[in-house]
Amino acid sequence: MSVSTQDRSPGVTAAAGFRAAGVTAGLKPSGRPDLALVVNDGPAQVGAAVFTTNRVQGAPVKWSRQAVADGVVSAVVMNSGGANVSTGAAGFQDAHSTAERVAAALGLSAGDVVVGSTGLIGERLPREILLGGVDQAAAALSTTGGLDAAVAIMTTDTVPKTAHLTIPGDFGTWTVGGMAKGAGMLAPALATMLCVITTDAVVDAATADRALRTATSRTFDRIDSDGCMSTSDTVVLLASGASGAAPDPEGFLAGVEAVCAQLAQQLVADAEGATHDISITVMGATTEEAAVAVGRAVARSNLFKAAIYGNDPNWGRVLAQVGTVPEDVAPYDPDELDVTINGVQVCKAGAAHESRSKVDLRAGRLVTVLVDLHAGSEVATVWTNDLTHDYVTENSEYST
Amino acid sequence: MSVSTQDRSPGVTAAAGFRAAGVTAGLKPSGRPDLALVVNDGPAQVGAAVFTTNRVQGAPVKWSRQAVADGVVSAVVMNSGGANVSTGAAGFQDAHSTAERVAAALGLSAGDVVVGSTGLIGERLPREILLGGVDQAAAALSTTGGLDAAVAIMTTDTVPKTAHLTIPGDFGTWTVGGMAKGAGMLAPALATMLCVITTDAVVDAATADRALRTATSRTFDRIDSDGCMSTSDTVVLLASGASGAAPDPEGFLAGVEAVCAQLAQQLVADAEGATHDISITVMGATTEEAAVAVGRAVARSNLFKAAIYGNDPNWGRVLAQVGTVPEDVAPYDPDELDVTINGVQVCKAGAAHESRSKVDLRAGRLVTVLVDLHAGSEVATVWTNDLTHDYVTENSEYST
Numbered sequence: 006m007s008v009s010t011q012d013r014s015p016g017v018t019a020a021a022g023f024r025a026a027g028v029t030a031g032l033k034p035s036g037r038p039d040l041a042l043v044v045n046d047g048p049a050q051v052g053a054a055v056f057t058t059n060r061v062q063g064a065p066v067k068w069s070r071q072a073v074a075d076g077v078v079s080a081v082v083m084n085s086g087g088a089n090v091s092t093g094a095a096g097f098q099d100a101h102s103t104a105e106r107v108a109a110a111l112g113l114s115a116g117d118v119v120v121g122s123t124g125l126i127g128e129r130l131p132r133e134i135l136l137g138g139v140d141q142a143a144a145a146l147s148t149t150g151g152l153d154a155a156v157a158i159m160t161t162d163t164v165p166k167t168a169h170l171t172i173p174g175d176f177g178t179w180t181v182g183g184m185a186k187g188a189g190m191l192a193p194a195l196a197t198m199l200c201v202i203t204t205d206a207v208v209d210a211a212t213a214d215r216a217l218r219t220a221t222s223r224t225f226d227r228i229d230s231d232g233c234m235s236t237s238d239t240v241v242l243l244a245s246g247a248s249g250a251a252p253d254p255e256g257f258l259a260g261v262e263a264v265c266a267q268l269a270q271q272l273v274a275d276a277e278g279a280t281h282d283i284s285i286t287v288m289g290a291t292t293e294e295a296a297v298a299v300g301r302a303v304a305r306s307n308l309f310k311a312a313i314y315g316n317d318p319n320w321g322r323v324l325a326q327v328g329t330v331p332e333d334v335a336p337y338d339p340d341e342l343d344v345t346i347n348g349v350q351v352c353k354a355g356a357a358h359e360s361r362s363k364v365d366l367r368a369g370r371l372v373t374v375l376v377d378l379h380a381g382s383e384v385a386t387v388w389t390n391d392l393t394h395d396y397v398t399e400n401s402e403y404s405t
Numbered sequence: 406m407s408v409s410t411q412d413r414s415p416g417v418t419a420a421a422g423f424r425a426a427g428v429t430a431g432l433k434p435s436g437r438p439d440l441a442l443v444v445n446d447g448p449a450q451v452g453a454a455v456f457t458t459n460r461v462q463g464a465p466v467k468w469s470r471q472a473v474a475d476g477v478v479s480a481v482v483m484n485s486g487g488a489n490v491s492t493g494a495a496g497f498q499d500a501h502s503t504a505e506r507v508a509a510a511l512g513l514s515a516g517d518v519v520v521g522s523t524g525l526i527g528e529r530l531p532r533e534i535l536l537g538g539v540d541q542a543a544a545a546l547s548t549t550g551g552l553d554a555a556v557a558i559m560t561t562d563t564v565p566k567t568a569h570l571t572i573p574g575d576f577g578t579w580t581v582g583g584m585a586k587g588a589g590m591l592a593p594a595l596a597t598m599l600c601v602i603t604t605d606a607v608v609d610a611a612t613a614d615r616a617l618r619t620a621t622s623r624t625f626d627r628i629d630s631d632g633c634m635s636t637s638d639t640v641v642l643l644a645s646g647a648s649g650a651a652p653d654p655e656g657f658l659a660g661v662e663a664v665c666a667q668l669a670q671q672l673v674a675d676a677e678g679a680t681h682d683i684s685i686t687v688m689g690a691t692t693e694e695a696a697v698a699v700g701r702a703v704a705r706s707n708l709f710k711a712a713i714y715g716n717d718p719n720w721g722r723v724l725a726q727v728g729t730v731p732e733d734v735a736p737y738d739p740d741e742l743d744v745t746i747n748g749v750q751v752c753k754a755g756a757a758h759e760s761r762s763k764v765d766l767r768a769g770r771l772v773t774v775l776v777d778l779h780a781g782s783e784v785a786t787v788w789t790n791d792l793t794h795d796y797v798t799e800n801s802e803y804s805t
Contacts, residue, residue, distance in 0.1 A: 061728030061739045061755070091724055093756040126721025127757045234729045236721075307707065307792075308800050315801025321526025321636075324491055328461030329634045339461045355461070356493035357527045392707075392801075394794050400708050401715025401792075 016167030017043050018151030019182030020205040022245025026145035027157030030138020032086030032130065039086040040135070041154035041184075042142035043201050044111060045079055049246030052078020053214040054119060055221050057238035063090035065120040066237060068100040072119050073241070076210025079113045081241050082139060083121035083158050083199050085186070090126040090236045099132050106136045110143035121199045121239045123160055123186065155184035158199050161399060162186050162275055168267035172260050177250030179206040181260045185268040198225065198272065200240040202264060204257075205248035212254050217242045220262035224269040227297065227387045229304040240265075273388045274370075278395030281313050281366070284388055285374045291381035295335035299376060300387030302326045310392035313372055318364035320344045320351040327376060337378040345375040416567030417443050418551030419582030420605040422645025426545035427557030430538020432486030432530065439486040440538035441554035441584075443601050444511060444546055445479055449646030452478020453614040454519060455621050457638035463490035465520040466637060468500040472519050473641070476610025479513045481641050482539060483521035483558050483599050485586070490526040490636045499532050506536045510543035521599040521639045523560055523586065555584035558599050561799060562586050563675055568667035572660050577650030579606040581660045585668040598625065598672065600640040602664060604657075605648035612654050617642045620662035624669040627697065627787045629704040640665075673788045674770075678795025681713050681766070684788055685774045691781035695735035699776060700787030702726045710792035713772055718764035720744045720751045727776060737778040745775040 018025050023045060030040040045052075054073040056066050072078065082103055089096050104118035122130065145153075155165035169182030187198030202217070221240055242261065252260065273282050285303045290296035303309060303326045312319035323344050327337075344352035349363045366372060372391075390396075418425050425443045432439040445452075454473040456466050472478065482503055489496050504518035522530065545553075555565035569582030587598030602617070621640055642661065652660065673682050685703045690696035703709060703726045712719035723744050727737075744752035749763045766772060772791075790796075 059725060059728040060730075060732065061724045061742070088721075091721060091752065091756050093754075096756075126719075126725065127752070234725065236725050236728060307796075311797050311800035314797065317801065319526075321488075321491060324461045325459060325526065325634065325636050328459040328636060330460070332460065342461070352491065352527070354493070356491050356496075392797055394797050396707075397711050397714065397792055397794050397797055400711035401717065 013152055013165065014167040014169045014182065015149060016151035016155050016169060016182050016184040017201050017203045018148055019169030020180040020203045020245065022046050022205050022247030023203045024146040024148050025150035025154040026142040026147065027150065027153030028138055028141040028145055030084065030141065031134045032084055038157035039084055040138035040142055041083045041157040042107065042146060043081045043154055043203065044146055045243045045245050047245055049207065049244060050077050050079050050117065051208060051210050051213050051244040052076060052241065053210060053217045054239060054241045055218055057235055059234050059236045061236050063088055063122060063237040064092055064096040064100040065089055065122045066239060067097060068104060069119045069121065069239060072104065072116055077117050078119055078241065078243055079117040080107050080111060081119045081121065081201050082107050084135060085123050085158050085160050087122060087124040087128060087130045088126050088237050089122040089130050092129050096129060099130050099135065102132060103135055103139060106139040110140055119241050123158065123199055123237055126236060151182065151184065158186040160186060161277055164275055166268050166271040168264050170260055170263050174250055174252050174256060177248060179204065179248040179250035179252060181264050183264045183268055185272060187272050198238055200268060202242045202261060204244050205246065206244055206257060207246040207249065207251035208244045208257055212257060213242050213244055216254065216258040216261045219258055220265045223262060224265040228269050228273055229301055229387060229389050273390065276390040277399045278393045279390030280393055281372050281391040282370055282388065283313060283372045283374060283390060284386055285376065286384065286386045287376045287378065288384040289378040289380055290383040291336050293383045293385050296383050296385035297387060298330050298334045299327055299378065300385055302330050303374065304387045304389035307392050310389065313366065314391040314393045316366040318346045318351060318361045318366060320346060320361065323374060323376065324352065335378065337380040341379040343377040347373055413552055413565065414567040414569045414582065415549060416551035416555050416569060416582050416584040417601050417603045418548055419569030420580040420603045420645065422446050422605050422647030423603045424546040424548050425550035425554040426542040426547065427550065427553030428538055428541040428545055430484065430541065431534045432484055438557035439484055440542050441483045441557040442507065442542035442546060443481045443554055443603065445643045445645050447645055449607065449644060450477050450479050450517065451608060451610050451613050451644040452476060452641065453610060453617045454639060454641045455618055457635055459634050459636050461636050463488055463522060463637040464492060464496040464500040465489055465522045466639060467497060468504065469519040469521065469639060472504065472516055477517050478519055478641065478643055479517040480507050480511060481519045481521065481601050481643065482507050484535060485523050485558050485560050487522060487524040487528060487530040488526050488637050489522040489530050492529050496529060499530050499535065502532060503535055503539060506539040510540055519641050523558065523599055523637055526636060551582065551584060558586040560586060561677055566668050566671040568664050570660055570663050574650055574652050574656060577648060579604065579648040579650035579652060581664050583664045583668055585672060587672050598638055600668060602642045602661060604644050605646065606644055606657060607646040607649065607651040608644045608657055612657060613642055613644055616654065616658040616661045619658055620665045623662060624665040628669050628673055629701055629787060629789050673790065676790040677799045678793045679790030680793055681772050681791040682770055682788065683713060683772045683774060683790060684786055685776065686784065686786040687776045687778065688784040689778040689780055690783040691736055693783045693785050696783050696785035697787060698730050698734045699727055699778065700785055702730050703774065704787045704789035707792050710789065713766065714791040714793045716766040718746045718751055718761045718766060720746060720761065723774060723776065724752065735778065737780040741779040743777040747773055
């Protein structure tokens with residue numbers, strides 16, 4: 006596969022104070038790039054991270070939770086070609102050794118190195134090949150290596166995902182950038198995704214942690230491609246302080262959230278086998294959590310997602326899913342529900358309204374579903390994709 | 406489609422005191438049978454029912470909840486060709502009129518007639534065609550009409566589902582029989598399914614209600630084909646007392662549960678587009694509820710179900726789903742999880758064990774997955790199917 010990198014954001018090297026590289030260690034039978042390294046050259050080494058909430062967690066997640074606990078992260082190393090999950094004590098040692106190798110190559114502390122891995126569960130990574138890749142990547146680090154790094158973490162992704170934003174403020178201009186991978190198993194509580202966000206803003210660890218948690222809860226956490234929760238999801242934020250600009254916490258959050266939102270959108274657009282991106286906006290909810298719960302219920306309906314694949318605006322399958330959300334989570338009256346698909350109000354007050362034949366689902370990739378609960382004033386949007394023959398094909402042939 | 410009825414159980418007319426019919430009212434464009442009537446000729450007219458827990462409910466469900474509340478049910482009328490859901494006040498009137506017509510034709514009270522409908526959501530049923538069908542069915546009632554009735558409630562089912570059991574006891578011999586439909590949208594809190602269970606046992610309404618709730622919770626509630634909860638699920642139990650045999654409550658439950666289990670198995674075997682039936686048995690759980698929760702989590706993984714379709718014993722996807730169950734629901738240590746697929750222990754203590762290549766998924770339709778949580782002594786089995794190209798095809802073309 007040749008990946009067009011024209012006009013793409015440099016991602017993690019957009020902000021000052023960062024170098025990155027992406028190399029081919031040899032972990033993938035395909036011979037494609039499979040190891041990425043991102044280094045924070047400071048002056049600050051602030052770090053924060055959020056991880057999968059799955060109780061079955063990869064060795065890299067276990068390692069990285071410890072590494073990030075003190076709010077200091079100097080480097081992130083990530084590989085595709087193997088998830089290093091369910092690999093026992095030896096697998097944890099593989100993750101530990103990877104961090105040690107990065108530390109040795111760059112003169113850092115291993116305890117400040119975050120590790121991420123993605124690929125098949127249940128198989129050991131070939132340690133020497135992995136460590137050789139670390140050395141290669143360390144030698145290739147550059148202030149323009151962000152896109153190479155983004156390419157190296159791809160699995161079934163068809164395009165690398167990068168984004169950045171430069172923000173002028175009263176105290177100076179700062180930049181936030183990032184890269185992400187993930188094209189299947191996108192689910193709440195994080196998709197199977199690896200994501201690195203870098204910024205040259207001056208920010209303390211507590212503020213960075215709060216901003217990252219809030220930003221991910223509003224972006225990556227609202228993508229639900231197939232309802233499956235990964236064992237390896239990792240989103241890391243590194244702040245170098247190299248811009249000298251110190252935005253206030255609200256401004257900092259806005260920047261981080263904007264880049265997370267851009268990356269999340271790229272993940273949706275590249276979901277395995279999808280032909281439609283579906284945005285489900287729930288309005289009239291009593292709380293934002295209620296709106297998210299209803300949106301997520303709709304996003305998880307195989308029946309609705311298959312109907313959209315068939316260009317069928319089957320609003321009955323939307324209502325059926327809305328009805329599965331318990332009343333204590335989302336109060337509403339079933340006889341007041343409205344559903345609008347691509348601008349056509351196909352259901353009003355719980356019954357058929359405008360003709361479903363007016364809904365054109367063939368016009369473009371985007372399908373917008375609007376559900377009005379008529380119970381309050383809160384709103385939220387959840388994203389998913391249609392369920393297609395290609396989804397089944399890709400996921401029935403992944404490991405064999 | 407011609408349906409072979411050779412060697413099939415007569416279902417609802419196996420027990421004494423019941424007549425049934427299945428006719429073509431004209432609700433289906435295909436011209437196939439679409440209306441079933443089951444009548445309890447007594448001497449007793451005991452009835453109980455369980456319905457979908459979806460908050461969006463079909464008009465027939467709303468009607469039938471009232472009809473069954475007093476524990477007396479004289480007849481059940483069910484149609485395919487339209488679900489009568491999200492059809493407003495007029496739709497409720499359609500259900501009410503159907504019960505009135507049955508009552509008029511048979512000299513019963515409309516308040517003792519249960520109504521069930523299945524098919525597309527959001528469209529009115531043609532009332533005159535429906536009522537004409539009721540007259541036709543009333544005229545066709547017979548003590549051997551159980552199989553005709555089972556055929557008339559089929560939608561995408563490829564075979565009618567019937568079962569019965571005759572049970573000798575200290576106080577005489579009694580029979581329980583039943584019919585069911587449902588080939589998609591099978592999910593917990595009942596599948597999209599209509600089911601009628603009849604028995605000639607002597608039983609009071611409270612015992613019948615308890616037995617039906619327990620039996621369905623252990624059978625239909627543990628089928629999870631695609632995680633989608635229907636708006637129309639209805640399981641009705643009618644007891645005529647015609648055998649004169651009065652089993653004790655435990656014996657009565659055992660008979661009802663056995664027939665429900667047989668029908669549930671037939672539903673799994675006929676799930677839309679499936680090529681494998683998957684039984685997920687969770688053992689070593691602290692409670693039965695914990696075992697069910699873990700089994701259901703596995704049963705809902707599109708990734709795992711697609712892997713099985715690809716004959717890939719991807720145990721990593723099993724572990725990833727086990728990991729999504731909250732600790733307060735199912736306590737266990739992730740490092741102690743064992744997974745056995747078709748008799749091969751592919752995962753032991755949370756890591757790879759026997760080679761996955763030893764697992765043969767091509768040999769037959771049944772796939773058995775055994776998860777040992779090593780946390781207690783409770784066990785439960787949940788059933789699902791694989792996720793196939795045909796599932797996507799059937800559900801993307803259903804209403805268009």
